[in-house]
Amino acid sequence: MKTSSYHYKTLKDSPSDAELISHKLMLRSSMIKLNASGIYTWLPLGLRSLKKVENIVRRNMEEAGAQEILMPMVQPSDLWEESKRLSEYGPELLRFEDRNDRSFVLGPTHEEIITDIARKTLNSPKDLPANYYQIQTKFRDEIRPRFGVMRSREFLMKDAYSFDINEKGMKESYDLMRDAYQKIFNEIGFDYRIVSADSGAIGGSASEEFHVLADSGEDKIIFSDDELFASNLELFGEKSDQEIIDRLHEKDGKKYSIKRGIEVGHIFQLGDKYSKSLSLSIQTKEGNINPLMGCYGIGISRIIAASIEQNYDQDGIIFPRSIAPFEAIIIIIGEDKNLLNEAESLQNDLTKKGIDSIIDDRNESPGKKFKDADLTGIPFQLIISEKNHKENLLELKVRSEGTSFKDNKKNILAKLKP
C-alpha cells in the first residue's frame, strides 16, 4: 500500500461545529466524512481501524462460544408490538411504512428479532445454552446528533443475546460475556471502569456498563477508592455530586470520586421479559419454561472515537497498535529511486513479520509528511532519507513516545515485535 494511490488526505482545519477532539481529529485525518446530520461515511483509513475493532470483538465472542449471525436492519413492527416496545420506545425508534403500508422500524437493537428466531429454532433443553451475536448497522433517531461518530444516528454495533434454561445458566452466560468484554477492552488498550447501570429501554433485572474514562464523556460515574463500588451516577437521581459522595462516605467511610465516562459496552440480564412477551417457550421435564435471556452490546463505531479521546496530543491521534489503521508508515524523504526500492523491501520485511504498513511516497515536503503521520496516529514511523540510505541507517519514531533513533534495518526490525 502506498499513499500515492490511497485515500490519505489530511485537512488543516475541522468544521467549527466539531466540539470533541476525537470528532475534529477524525475529520482532519479523513477517517470519516459527513453525509447528513449524524450520518457518516467511513473512509479507507477509518474503516481499517473499524475492521480491527470488529476483529478483536469477533475473536473474543467466538472464544466465549457465541455464534455469529446477521439479523435484518428493517424489522416488522408486529414484533415490537408483541414486546410492547412499539409504544414504550421513544422517538429514537424510527418507524415507517413499506409500499404495501405495512409498518416497520429501523433496528436500534434486536431483542425482538432474535427472540423471533429463537422461538422458531430453539425447541429443546438440548438447544440451550445458546448465544448469538452480530456486528450490524443500527439506527437511532437522535434528536441532536453530535460529537461525530460518538453520538451518530447510524452506527455499527456488536450485539449478542444469550438463552438459558434457568437463572444460574443466565448468570453464567452473563459472566462469560463480562469476561470477554474485559479482554476486548484490555486488548483495545482502554482505561475503563465497569459500573452498575440503569436497564432503561432494554429492560431486565441487572445491568452493567463499560465506561472509558475521559473528560469529554457524557456520563458521570462514581466509584470508591478501593474500586469495589462503581456506578453510573444517574442511578442516584437528582442529587448534587457532593451530596452523593457525602452520603456514600457516611455509610461505609470509603472515599468516593466522580469521573466522566464514555459508554462503550452495556450488558444486561434480561430474564424472561422477551421470551415471555414473544412466547418463546421450551418443553422440559418440569413443563414449559421461558428461557432466560441476556443481551450484550458494544458500540463498535464509538470505540474509535473513545480511543482517540484517551490517546492524542497537540499533533494528532496516538492510536494504540491494536486498532491503528496501519501499524507502521514508511516515510520517504527524497526523490532517489533507490529510496522507493528500500521502502518496498522494508514493507515486505514488515509484512513477513505480520506488521501492516503504508509507504508515504507522495510528492510532498518532509514537513507535511511528518505532520500527516503524526496527525493520523500510526504507531511506528520509519523514515528513509538519502542521508540515512547512504549510511545504511533507518530512523524509527515511536508516535506514543515522541522519541526517534537511528539504527540499521536489522536492529530496527528486531525492535518491532509482531
Added chain:
Amino acid sequence: MKTSSYHYKTLKDSPSDAELISHKLMLRSSMIKLNASGIYTWLPLGLRSLKKVENIVRRNMEEAGAQEILMPMVQPSDLWEESKRLSEYGPELLRFEDRNDRSFVLGPTHEEIITDIARKTLNSPKDLPANYYQIQTKFRDEIRPRFGVMRSREFLMKDAYSFDINEKGMKESYDLMRDAYQKIFNEIGFDYRIVSADSGAIGGSASEEFHVLADSGEDKIIFSDDELFASNLELFGEKSDQEIIDRLHEKDGKKYSIKRGIEVGHIFQLGDKYSKSLSLSIQTKEGNINPLMGCYGIGISRIIAASIEQNYDQDGIIFPRSIAPFEAIIIIIGEDKNLLNEAESLQNDLTKKGIDSIIDDRNESPGKKFKDADLTGIPFQLIISEKNHKENLLELKVRSEGTSFKDNKKNILAKLKP
C-alpha cells in the same frame, strides 16, 4: 467447532411457498430464517458461507486497486433530488421521514452518496483515478419478494465506484473491474456468461451483466455458438424468442441459443451522469471537468442461492469448496470416548493445513448424521467409526463425487489439498 454446541439444525420439510430449490435447501439446512416478507436472518451456517463470498470479493477488489469504505444505509433525499432519481426511481425506493420531518431513503444503491463524498474529497487530477467499494446492506422494496435471498428486500451487496479524468481512463477502470469479476466468479466456481445489458435505473452509456446459468433464472440471455455475442434478451423488446434467434441468424449465419440466467453482477460505464448532476468537478489545466464514473455491483447474498441452483442433488446442497460453510465435517459414529479424541486430533491436523471443519458429535443416529452432512453440502465428510478406529482407518466421502474410500489418516490428509 462441534455440532453439539453449534446451530447445526436441519429440517425435513420447507414451507410450501418455497419454490426454488435453493430457497428450500437454505431453509432446510438452517442457513437462513424468515423474519418478514423478503427479510431474513442469516444463521451461523449461512453466514459462514456469506463471509467466504465476502472475502473472495474483498481480496479481488483490493488486488484491483479498489479501496474499501462504508457508506450509510440511510441517505438524505436531497442528494436523490440532485440526481433527479427521487422522482425517476420507482416504488422500490423506500422513502421515509425522520423525527424532524426531514426526508430520507433507504439505500438501494449508493451513486449519490459516493458522488457527495467525491465532491467533498477529490479536488485535483492527482486524486484520479480512484475506485471505492463497500460491502453493505441494501434495501429494495420489491412488490413481490420471493425465492428466498434470491429476491429479498434486504440484502448484502458489494458496490464499487470509479472516478476517472477521461473516457480512456473510465474504460480502463471498467476493464479492471470486469477482470476482477471474472476472477471472483471463477473462484466461486460458477458457470456464467457476461452479457450486454440495459442500464436501467442506474443510467450511463454501457453496461454488462454477469449471469449464472440456471433453469430457474429470472432472466433470459441469448448468445452465439462461438460465444462472441451474448446479451440479455430484454434488449430485444417484445419479440418472441424464435423471432430473435432467426433475425440474428439471418444477419451473420451464426447459431444462437437462449438460456436462463441469474444476475449476480452488473457493471456500468456511467460517464458524467452523477458527476454533472451532483456538481463533482475537478480543475485541470484545460479547465474544470466532471470526472467520468463507473459503478460495479455484486449481489453477495444472492451468490449463495445462485451457487446452490447450480450445485445440488436429491440429497441436498453440493457446495464448491471456496464458499462452503465448512470445508470438512468429521462425523463420529459410535460412543467410545476415543473416537472424540481421534476427531479432535484430526480437526487439529486439518486446521494446520488451513482446512476449516466441524465435528458432528451429536447424539444422533448414523443415518441422521449422514443425511444432514449431505443436505448442508460440506465438501468433505470424514467418518470416524469404531470399526475404522480399530483398524487405524479413516473414511473420506467427497460430497460432489458421491464416492467414499478408506485409508490411513496420513494418506487421507495428503489427498486434501490446503
